[in-house]
Amino acid sequence: MKEPVIELKDVTVSYLHNKRGIYSVKDFILKGGLFSPFEHKTVLHNINLSIFKGESVGVMGRNGEGKSTLLRTIAGIIVPDKGTCRVSIEISPLLALGAGIELELTGIENIKIFMALSGNYQKATINSLIEKVAAFSELSLEQLKMPAKMYSTGMLSRLAFSSVTVVQPELLLIDEVLSVGDQGFQAKCRHRINEIQKAGATVLFVSHSPEQVMEICERGICLENGTVYCDGTSEEAATAYSKLFN
Amino acid sequence: MKTKNTYLLYFLVYKNLQLKYKHSLLGFVWSFLHPLLYLLIFNFVFSKAFSNIENYPLFVLSGLIFWIYFSASANQLCQTFIRNSHLIKSLNVKKMFYALSEQGAELFNFLIGLLAFAILMFFLGMKITWNLFYIFPIIILFTFFTFCFGVILGSLNVFFRDIGILWNTLNPALFYLTPIAYSIEIVPKKFMFFFKLNPLYHFYYIMRNVLYQGQPPEIRYTLYCLAICAITFVLALFIYRKTRNGFISNL
Numbered sequence: 001m002k003e004p005v006i007e008l009k010d011v012t013v014s015y016l017h018n019k020r021g022i023y024s025v026k027d028f029i030l031k032g033g034l035f036s037p038f039e040h041k042t043v044l045h046n047i048n049l050s051i052f053k054g055e056s057v058g059v060m061g062r063n064g065e066g067k068s069t070l071l072r073t074i075a076g077i078i079v080p081d082k083g084t085c086r087v088s089i090e091i092s093p094l095l096a097l098g099a100g101i102e103l104e105l106t107g108i109e110n111i112k113i114f115m116a117l118s119g120n121y122q123k124a125t126i127n128s129l130i131e132k133v134a135a136f137s138e139l140s141l142e143q144l145k146m147p148a149k150m151y152s153t154g155m156l157s158r159l160a161f162s163s164v165t166v167v168q169p170e171l172l173l174i175d176e177v178l179s180v181g182d183q184g185f186q187a188k189c190r191h192r193i194n195e196i197q198k199a200g201a202t203v204l205f206v207s208h209s210p211e212q213v214m215e216i217c218e219r220g221i222c223l224e225n226g227t228v229y230c231d232g233t234s235e236e237a238a239t240a241y242s243k244l245f246n
Numbered sequence: 247m248k249t250k251n252t253y254l255l256y257f258l259v260y261k262n263l264q265l266k267y268k269h270s271l272l273g274f275v276w277s278f279l280h281p282l283l284y285l286l287i288f289n290f291v292f293s294k295a296f297s298n299i300e301n302y303p304l305f306v307l308s309g310l311i312f313w314i315y316f317s318a319s320a321n322q323l324c325q326t327f328i329r330n331s332h333l334i335k336s337l338n339v340k341k342m343f344y345a346l347s348e349q350g351a352e353l354f355n356f357l358i359g360l361l362a363f364a365i366l367m368f369f370l371g372m373k374i375t376w377n378l379f380y381i382f383p384i385i386i387l388f389t390f391f392t393f394c395f396g397v398i399l400g401s402l403n404v405f406f407r408d409i410g411i412l413w414n415t416l417n418p419a420l421f422y423l424t425p426i427a428y429s430i431e432i433v434p435k436k437f438m439f440f441f442k443l444n445p446l447y448h449f450y451y452i453m454r455n456v457l458y459q460g461q462p463p464e465i466r467y468t469l470y471c472l473a474i475c476a477i478t479f480v481l482a483l484f485i486y487r488k489t490r491n492g493f494i495s496n497l
């Protein structure tokens with residue numbers, strides 16, 4: 001049997017939740033914060049999940065059921081309270097698109113900073129990377145030299161998606177991003193994801209659209225109440241997901 | 247890995263500097279104008295009152311530049327985790343980098359300013375001796391202290407958002423409790439103990455030894471400063487370690 005590249009064992013994740021709404025020192029004193037103002041609000045309960053190399057997994061679930069939390073745990077941004085999360089491949093940093101775009105800076109500066117943040121910055125290759133981003137995002141060099149605040153929403157998401165996917169990742173994490181851009185660009189994004197898959201990457205794809213999940217992924221997971229409610233083919237998961245609303 | 251982190255830090259510092267000055271007409275000139283303006287004000291207001299201080303302008307200027315460095319760094323670090331919340335939530339980058347880059351940008355700013363003010367201080371009558379080079383280890387110590395202090399503020403500010411407001415309120419008080427515009431000699435003996443509780447007091451002592459008196463820093467006060475750095479470091483490490491995993495739920 002193949003060794004899984006992502007392995008979650010009994011993973012429980014909780015957020016520190018402020019039960020009395022203490023968000024300042026003033027509240028802390030007035031509301032008696034000394035007596036444990038924080039409680040843990042569990043978002044994921046005992047998740048067991050193995051994902052193998054090259055798999056594409058669609059993650060579905062209602063709002064607030066821990067889809068993003070699951071992705072953040074796998075990305076190593078959240079440390080689980082209990083259980084272990086083992087990831088043996090390199091992760092692309094995409095979670096929410098557009099994070100980290102600094103509106104005051106130009107497109108090119110943003111690309112450079114993003115490459116540095118994702119650990120892909122190399123002096124020798126940066127210019128060719130910028131050219132690739134420019135080509136894929138269909139932004140002209142002139143536009144890339146403008147501050148990002150002058151971009152339209154669509155242009156921003158083009159820039160973000162292109163920066164994230166310009167380097168072939170081993171594990172691509174996508175959090176509800178395919179609803180951005182115009183139809184042409186959406187198709188282009190799907191095409192690029194397919195390319196990344198074909199090159200052997202593992203893909204985790206969070207979406208609210210069963211059609212997209214069925215199109216992109218073979219496997220599907222549906223989360224409900226912080227547990228894995230359904231784990232099967234993407235068709236099964238999509239059906240389970242649609243049932244949640246009936 | 248090492249070069250990756252260097253690039254990361256470099257670009258984050260670059261970003262902070264760009265954001266600070268990109269759209270201001272005067273750019274870096276602001277970092278000279280700020281102390282200069284205060285120098286003029288203090289010189290005008292206090293030089294008669296503190297006429298016993300020899301070469302008052304040099305005395306004030308040497309104190310002011312360090313104060314502005316300290317307070318600007320603390321202000322930036324206080325907000326650093328909140329300002330970078332979107333990045334903290336979506337990238338697995340050590341959160342300390344955001345704080346480090348903030349300090350790096352301020353240090354860069356400070357050193358540029360120091361270069362310009364060194365010339366001014368020369369005209370104000372600073373003694374040119376080899377002893378002046380002692381200022382560099384002092385800057386390193388002071389930066390270390392400022393950074394640890396700022397990380398404490400920044401970490402707590404994530405959980406209690408009025409820490410930032412509290413700091414803004416205490417900031418001017420600390421300014422007047424530190425012998426920047428006046429000499430410590432005017433403080434009555436019985437209050438001296440309280441003045442010495444202020445960590446900045448000790449840094450100011452050795453810093454003035456060098457810049458104002460042109461002497462090497464006094465050993466006893468240097469040791470105090472080392473001890474202050476060690477204590478602040480342990481405190482910052484403890485608070486940061488304790489709070490960092492909770493950042494994400496509170497940002």
